[in-house]
Amino acid sequence: MAAEREPPPLGDAKPTDFEELEDGEDLFTSTVSTLESSPSSPEPASLPAEDVSTNSNGPKPAEVVLDDDREDLFAEATEEVSLDSPEREPILSSEPSPAVTPVTPTTLIAPRIESKSMSAPVIFDRSREEIEEEANGDVFDIEIGVSDPEKVGDGMNAYMAYRVTTKTSLSMFSKSEFSVKRRFSDFLGLHSKLASKYLHVGYIVPPAPEKSIVGMTKVKVGKEDSSSTEFVEKRRAALERYLQRTVKHPTLLQDPDLRQFLESSELPRAVNTQALSGAGILRMVNKAADAVNKMTIKMNESDAWFEEKQQQFENLDQQLRKLHASVEALVCHRKELSANTAAFAKSAAMLGNSEDHTALSRALSQLAEVEEKIDQLHQEQAFADFYMFSELLSDYIRLIAAVKEIEEWEAKVQQGERDFEQISKTIRKEVGRFEKERVKDFKTVIIKYLESLVQTQQQLIKYWEAFLPEAKAIA
Amino acid sequence: MEGRQAGKESKPSSVSVDLQGDSSLQVEISDAVSERDKVKFTVQTKSCLPHFTQLEFSVVRQHEEFIWLHDAYVENEEYAGLIIPPAPPRPDFEASREKLQKLGEGDSSITREEFAKMKQELEAEYLAIFKKTVAMHEVFLQRLAAHPTLRRDHNFFVFLEYGQDLSVRGKNRKELLGGYLRNIVKSADEALITRMSGLKEVDDFFEHERTFLLEYHTRIRDACLRADRVMYSHKCLADDYIPISAALNSLGVQEVNQLKMSFLKLAEFFERLRKLEGRVASDEDLKLSDMLRYYMRDSQAAKDLLYRRLRALADYENANKALDKARTRNREVRTAESHQQRCCQRFERLSDSAKQELMDFKSRRVISFRKNLIELAELELKHAKGGGTQDTWV
Numbered sequence: 001m002a003a004e005r006e007p008p009p010l011g012d013a014k015p016t017d018f019e020e021l022e023d024g025e026d027l028f029t030s031t032v033s034t035l036e037s038s039p040s041s042p043e044p045a046s047l048p049a050e051d052v053s054t055n056s057n058g059p060k061p062a063e064v065v066l067d068d069d070r071e072d073l074f075a076e077a078t079e080e081v082s083l084d085s086p087e088r089e090p091i092l093s094s095e096p097s098p099a100v101t102p103v104t105p106t107t108l109i110a111p112r113i114e115s116k117s118m119s120a121p122v123i124f125d126r127s128r129e130e131i132e133e134e135a136n137g138d139v140f141d142i143e144i145g146v147s148d149p150e151k152v153g154d155g156m157n158a159y160m161a162y163r164v165t166t167k168t169s170l171s172m173f174s175k176s177e178f179s180v181k182r183r184f185s186d187f188l189g190l191h192s193k194l195a196s197k198y199l200h201v202g203y204i205v206p207p208a209p210e211k212s213i214v215g216m217t218k219v220k221v222g223k224e225d226s227s228s229t230e231f232v233e234k235r236r237a238a239l240e241r242y243l244q245r246t247v248k249h250p251t252l253l254q255d256p257d258l259r260q261f262l263e264s265s266e267l268p269r270a271v272n273t274q275a276l277s278g279a280g281i282l283r284m285v286n287k288a289a290d291a292v293n294k295m296t297i298k299m300n301e302s303d304a305w306f307e308e309k310q311q312q313f314e315n316l317d318q319q320l321r322k323l324h325a326s327v328e329a330l331v332c333h334r335k336e337l338s339a340n341t342a343a344f345a346k347s348a349a350m351l352g353n354s355e356d357h358t359a360l361s362r363a364l365s366q367l368a369e370v371e372e373k374i375d376q377l378h379q380e381q382a383f384a385d386f387y388m389f390s391e392l393l394s395d396y397i398r399l400i401a402a403v404k405e406i407e408e409w410e411a412k413v414q415q416g417e418r419d420f421e422q423i424s425k426t427i428r429k430e431v432g433r434f435e436k437e438r439v440k441d442f443k444t445v446i447i448k449y450l451e452s453l454v455q456t457q458q459q460l461i462k463y464w465e466a467f468l469p470e471a472k473a474i475a
Numbered sequence: 476m477e478g479r480q481a482g483k484e485s486k487p488s489s490v491s492v493d494l495q496g497d498s499s500l501q502v503e504i505s506d507a508v509s510e511r512d513k514v515k516f517t518v519q520t521k522s523c524l525p526h527f528t529q530l531e532f533s534v535v536r537q538h539e540e541f542i543w544l545h546d547a548y549v550e551n552e553e554y555a556g557l558i559i560p561p562a563p564p565r566p567d568f569e570a571s572r573e574k575l576q577k578l579g580e581g582d583s584s585i586t587r588e589e590f591a592k593m594k595q596e597l598e599a600e601y602l603a604i605f606k607k608t609v610a611m612h613e614v615f616l617q618r619l620a621a622h623p624t625l626r627r628d629h630n631f632f633v634f635l636e637y638g639q640d641l642s643v644r645g646k647n648r649k650e651l652l653g654g655y656l657r658n659i660v661k662s663a664d665e666a667l668i669t670r671m672s673g674l675k676e677v678d679d680f681f682e683h684e685r686t687f688l689l690e691y692h693t694r695i696r697d698a699c700l701r702a703d704r705v706m707y708s709h710k711c712l713a714d715d716y717i718p719i720s721a722a723l724n725s726l727g728v729q730e731v732n733q734l735k736m737s738f739l740k741l742a743e744f745f746e747r748l749r750k751l752e753g754r755v756a757s758d759e760d761l762k763l764s765d766m767l768r769y770y771m772r773d774s775q776a777a778k779d780l781l782y783r784r785l786r787a788l789a790d791y792e793n794a795n796k797a798l799d800k801a802r803t804r805n806r807e808v809r810t811a812e813s814h815q816q817r818c819c820q821r822f823e824r825l826s827d828s829a830k831q832e833l834m835d836f837k838s839r840r841v842i843s844f845r846k847n848l849i850e851l852a853e854l855e856l857k858h859a860k861g862g863g864t865q866d867t868w869v
Contacts, residue, residue, distance in 0.1 A: 330719060336711070340701065351698045356687055435732065442737065446738075446741055453748070471849045
């Protein structure tokens with residue numbers, strides 16, 4: 001057995017990994033029912049650990065120990081869950097290298113995923129520490145931009161292609177600056193892959209921007225109006241924020257799927273991204289296994305930390321939603337104010353024209369100009385309101401949903417204490433990281449937003465100061 | 476009451492000798508009380524004029540009595556050549572009252588703080604409307620008191636001094652309808668007269684004024700409506716800050732890390748912003764909207780004057796034609812002659828006073844706009860600067 005477990009030399013592994021990735025993808029896109037196909041999958045997607053293992057020899061000894069555990073757990077699992085036991089043995093035997101097995105496509109049933117992932121946390125932990133060390137040594141420097149939305153094609157088959165530009169000094173990338181063209185479904189595909197690999201292990205995978213049928217149809221149909229340009233801009237900004245959040249995550253950054261997304265000029269078209277996201281599939285799987293799991297859930301002695309965190313996130317979610325709704329109202333009213341100010345400016349100008357007292361006439365025209373400029377200000381402020389504040393809030397609402405998923409997941413985990421600990425350690429670290437990020441994010445945005453408000457006020461001062469002498473000049 | 480009336484009639488109108496100039500008759504609304512559906516204004520007069528029995532006195536009047544006074548002026552032929560100050564609008568607290576009621580009915584999703592703030596806002600709004608209606612009624616009286624001819628009106632004295640209720644009921648539906656019909660007839664008439672062949676405007680001044688006033692009135696009405704909308708948007712914005720501030724506050728309270736201070740400070744900032752926006756809205760309302768609204772009404776009054784003069788001109792023209800006809804038939808020439816003369820005199824009288832009135836209107840308008848625009852700019856500056864000091868906390 002041990003011999004089988006030895007990891008193949010890296011060089012060989014790589015090409016095969018990609019193939020496996022493809023197969024993994026196929027599995028991913030097929031429905032849950034085709035479990036029979038899973039045994040034929042030679043190798044699930046590989047871990048970034050592989051990259052790191054070149055630097056260290058840590059993983060190996062650990063694997064051996066784990067395998068034993070895994071066997072035991074498999075035994076347990078087989079007793080408790082009848083669903084996939086027949087398939088389990090073949091997998092076990094055909095498994096050549098545990099070092100690269102931690103993550104499996106999510107179409108495999110929950111229990112099996114759990115069992116496979118048991119080895120993952122340890123390796124993850126280790127590799128992540130290593131990555132972090134490396135990262136601290138290396139300047140953790142990567143900048144992502146999403147730009148130049150371009151409409152490709154015509155009619156209902158049209159889509160928007162975005163340019164994804166990466167600037168980095170990280171060694172894992174072959175170049176320091178490069179860009180590729182991606183479409184929205186590519187982003188969704190990336191997210192589902194990442195989610196399927198990392199969500200159930202306790203990582204907070206940033207959620208992708210939402211699909212919008214109405215918005216996209218307008219664009220496809222070729223409606224060139226302000227609402228569709230607004231939609232495209234909104235989406236572009238959301239995609240950029242999504243990628244930026246994803247690469248900020250040290251573990252996700254190491255993922256080859258992410259790298260492929262950023263680097264390779266041709267990306268296999270992600271199908272079936274319409275209906276399901278990684279999280280969606282997880283949910284489906286959960287539901288299926290729910291009935292079974294209920295019988296076997298072993299809730300460990302109530303982990304106070306988790307309870308508290310869950311409550312905290314629940315509260316946070318509620319508050320953010322409330323705030324988000326209020327900010328949306330603000331954006332709407334500011335836009336109205338802008339429109340009304342513009343209308344008033346026009347009528348003030350007309351009034352100035354009618355006025356036959358010259359000085360008053362001039363003053364009124366000046367007033368009209370001031371109001372027009374103020375209208376512009378309001379528009380810009382609305383823009384800031386929206387992009388800075390409102391979008392950040394909705395991003396976080398969705399992020400928290402992702403966090404809640406993990407915690408839900410964690411609650412359903414039915415394993416021995418050891419592995420529970422592994423996952424919970426991961427989750428704790430993730431939550432800690434999430435909190436740090438959140439604090440940073442919010443603080444940055446709050447400062448930027450305040451600056452925009454202050455700037456608006458200063459502009460207002462300028463305009464009215466210029467107008468005052470005109471008013472005084474009316475004689 | 477009758478004794479006093481008789482007394483007034485017997486006195487010679489030597490009032491034109493004003494020892495103190497304009498301050499010989501000072502009128503103000505010293506107090507106002509809002510009861511369920513009416514407002515009671517306390518009109519206080521200080522005057523050394525011989526018409527009055529006391530130097531200082533006050534009476535309580537309601538909105539309908541102001542309208543009665545206004546209509547009395549309009550219907551008086553003596554004042555046909557003058558711009559009658561526009562009547563104050565009816566006090567309307569409906570919208571405000573409704574909002575307060577809705578708030579009272581409760582919305583469980585808002586916190587106590589939010590509720591208190593919203594209540595405060597609505598109460599301030601109610602108060603503002605109240606103050607405005609008092610101001611409008613006061614301005615009406617003060618313009619009357621300042622006008623050399625209008626201030627001498629008998630009805631005006633009665634209004635100011637008669638201690639009891641004037642027994643003027645509000646117009647019933649028939650009268651209101653009658654009023655509308657009269658307006659329609661008036662516009663139709665105006666249209667007819669101007670197209671009448673042979674009716675030539677003899678005076679360039681009036682020709683210009685007519686064109687000007689027509690256009691001006693339309694545009695100022697437009698501007699007033701739109702200014703109202705801007706002010707309304709500002710108010711909405713200010714109201715929006717309430718839930719935002721509250722949500723930020725609760726977020727801040729929950730947080731245990733560095734974000735706590737950020738959220739709480741941001742909440743405070745939004746609260747200040749709210750007050751600021753609220754003040755901007757109310758200032759715009761007073762200095763811009765209200766001014767535009769007033770001059771919209773005043774320009775309508777000026778238009779009415781022009782119409783009356785035009786009517787007099789038409790009558791004069793008609794009298795001329797009648798005289799010619801009488802002369803050719805040599806029948807009732809005398810009557811026709813005197814009628815024509817009367818019309819001529821009336822027309823000339825109206826033209827003279829109208830000219831003066833319109834010039835006064837212009838200078839009044841310019842002064843008022845100047846004052847209000849300067850005050851508006853100064854207030855806007857004050858508010859913008861007040862908001863700008865927030866960057867210190869960052």
